Amino acid sequence: MLKRNFASITAVVALLIIWQLLCTTGLIPSYMLPSPIEVIQAFVSELPLLLENSVITLQEAFIGLFLGVSVGFIAAVLMDTFDILYKAFYPLLIITQTIPSVAIAPLLVLWFGYEMMPKIILIVISTFFPVTVGLLDGFKSADKDAIGLLRSMGANRTQIFRYIKFPTALPQLFSGLRIAAAYSVVGAVISEWLGGFGGLGVYMTRVKKAFAFDKMFAVIFLISAISLALMALVGFAEKKCMPYRNTDIKGEK
Amino acid sequence: MNKLEVKNVSKSFDNNHVLNDISIELNKGELVCLLGVSGGGKTTLFNIISGLLTPDNGQVLLDGKDITNQPGHISYMLQKDLLLPYRTIEDNAALPLLLKGEKKKEARKQVSPLFEQFGLEGTQRKYPAQLSGGMRQRAALLRTYMFSKDVALLDEPFSALDTLTKSSMHKWYLNVMEQIQLSTLFITHDIDEAILISDRIYLLSGSPGEIKEEIIINEPKPRRGDFNLTPEFLEYKRRILTLLK
Secondary structure, rough: OOOOOOHHHHHHHHHHHHHHHHHHOOOOOOOOOOOOHHHHHHHHHHHHHHHHHOOOOOHHHHHHHHHHHHHHHHHHHHHOHHHHHHHHHHHHHHHHHHHOOHHHHHHHHHHOOOOOHHHHHHHHHHHHHHHHHHHHHHOOOOOOHHHHHHOOOOOOHHHHHHHHHHHHHHHHHHHHHHHHHHHHHHHHHHHHHHHOOOOOOOOHHHHHHOOHHHHHHHHHHHHHHHHHHHHHHHHHHHHHHHHHHHHOOOOOO | OEEEEEEEEEEOOOEEEEEEEEEEEOOOOOOEEEEEEOOOOOHHHHHHHOHHHOOOOOEEOOEEEEEOOOOOOOOOOOOOOOOOOOHHHHHHHHHHHHHHHOHHHHHHHOOOOHHHHOOOOOOOOOOHOOOOHHHHHHHHHHHHHHOOOEEEEOOOOOOOOOOOHHHHOOOOOOOOHHHHEEEEOOOOHHHHHOOOOOOOEEEEEEEOEEEEEEEEOOOOOOOOHOOOOOOOOOOOOHHHHHHHH
């Protein structure tokens, strides 16, 4: 692990050292850029508040992600089963992704208030797409001959889905899930930022108004850490669900 | 009674007459080859027999029962093994049973005693990518066998294998076939292969595909190891080559 990531770890450490040097030598004034050590200090002193707000953000992210993935899954299955639905809705699907979420979020706040609802809707909108598109591609890549063989063995549609289409689409599903997981946290933060009572996004607007850059950096790092952790979780599930990918060509597991 | 019978089957796609009045028979325990040039409608005939395609005319009978246009009676095996890469060999072989509604545990229990007979011992928990081409074809045949225990439909199953593997697969197949009492309809474009393993050969001529000749190979089984070097063998080959011209 250490050996494999040696280059990237070195790069990060080097960047941190340069950053720290820039700050301690006074090349960049500390009110503009806090040093890494100041960021860590801010993180520690703000920890209770950060945790409290993380819980809210994570709640939104998880509910939104769960609903988004479910909607994405159902949409993909329906669009794969009924070609007319595919033709009708695929262009619309693409259009939903061209609208920037910062533009929809205030509208959602106007319509659904400052509570959790608008946040979850925004997350659903941004997370279902990678799942749907990934699954659709996956379903389409299923081996036609293998489907023919199963049909000749008397398999029905559900069985063909279960034994061929779904497992074939698993890798694409997980690629989509990984993107969706990252979007869910970002989506939650953006919608909190644009209107809400709690969460890391609200925390960010507060420390921004106070010009507390050290706290700002602390929360930024926390958000990326949470996204990374979620993506790692998806990666773990991926390994568990696709054991055949971990095997060597000839050897054992 | 014939195990499998194809009666006067014809098929056209648009204006393309692919099969014309094809009649073939397969008796119990027999290995019959359908030998013909590529593009001669062999695969179309296979799809008709397996019930995936509807013939314009004619019937397919299994044990005297009409199974025309009914998938789910006869399973086939192709040059491509079509093993599902995400299932272990054991679970691939058990798939036909699962499709029939068998529980996973019960299906595995039925499959596992056959691994030895098929020369697949020790591969139960492996994935297809971990096996050689020959072993994968064995696994594919085991799956075919789990689906229908008496008739196998093979479409050029060994043509992607190298010569040595191919010839050992022939021996293996004839041996397994005898043990499990399998009747086989075997499609190939390889004349040597057809003479080597068949009891009878149907010669299929191209466009439209018609049965040109039925050739009986009068050579006792198991065949001599050097059968393909004998004058008899060459005589069969000469006759087939002349007929296919």
